[in-house]
Amino acid sequence: MGEAREVEPSTTEGCEDCLRTGGTWVHLRECLSCGHIGCCDSSPNRHAAAHARAESGHDLARSFEPGEDWAWCYADQLLLLPVR
Structure with missing residues (x-):
């Protein structure tokens, strides 16, 4: 499992x-390892989980x-x- 950091x-x-792809989102999540901003599991593409x-x-x-x-831990x- 990763560790949270600034x-x-x-x-x-x-x-x-x-x-990048022209998709839509509902809510946003930020990866606490690298800062990637992805969409939540209620969004069509679920980019944060991906x-x-x-x-x-x-x-x-x-x-x-x-x-x-x-925050959310996807692994656990x-x-x-x-x-x-």
Whole structure:
């Protein structure tokens, strides 16, 4: 499994894969290994999950939606919440 680290988003315009192919998205996720911005599992192409499967060690992603403060581990299917 990968480790979370400080990353820079690959784009702030939307799902980088959908932008390239003309697709649409519902919500965005940011890979906590490399900053890849992909669309969520409710989106037609599910690019965030596809990125996690294709890239070894890129299992952790956080919501890239304003006001949301949570992450997801694709390998363990586990929701991660901040300690308050």
